[in-house]
Amino acid sequence: MKNNVEDISCAGIIDSHAHYFDRRFENEYEGGADALLTDVVFPSGIEAVINVGTNPENCICCIEQAKKYDKMYSAVGIHPEDCQHLSGDVHTEVAKIRALLDTEEKRKNNKIVAIGEIGFDYYWQPVDRERQAAFFEAQLELAREFDLPVIIHDREAHGDCFETALKYPEVRGVFHSYSGSAEMARELTKRGWYISFSGVVTFKNARRVREVAAAVDRERVLIETDCPYLSPEPNRGKLNSSANLCYTARALAEAMGLSFEDTVELTRANTKRLFGLK
Ligand SMILES: [Zn+2]
16 A cells, blocks of 8 residues: 655654554555665654554553664553453553663663553443553553553543542553643643644644644653554554654644644653653
């Protein structure tokens, strides 16, 4: 599949949220994620990528992939949707994530910069709120114990995500592909949280997301793909990759009233600060 390519550079952009271990890359791109990263993504100028796991099994793949690339880091955690398909109880499953990062040496070797993605997902039915809450909180505790930032998935669960995150005032992190209100964004950023914008910011019907971008504290804004999903316009619906972030950055810049260059610089600095990247 060929995507539109325009002459805008991705130089200096950090993708704060990607899933390059996802099967969709293998199925839809010749040579899979490795070919895409080597031939397209890194040559586009992308400065770094945070590869984010969603269950104990794919966290291993996520780490192995990050080890292959200088510019790739990993985040490990259990996604609220995934937790409903795991056979073990919360202690058993979260212990598998813990085992990946419980020494400084492991965190360094596995290139782990965050716990994620974790949170609530009330979109996909049926929803087991109790189980999602148990996994979310156990992983917030893990983040607190190891002083790691978290990556929060909040789908149609704004109130519960907000309240749960605030129960852990020592923990900081990012609400990824933010879809909440401008007011909640303000409350979060006031408390040191970050807000990340995905390709959704380019969608015609996403006026609310652009309003959040216009209103939010600039020092708290990140940019992401969530690839292989959420490809921005003009590639909406196609396989996404970090090389599409130029479109997302352009739309975000417009919404924030900043230049493209300043938006790249700002989101890069913010991402490095949150995740402690060099
Ligand atoms: Zn994701």
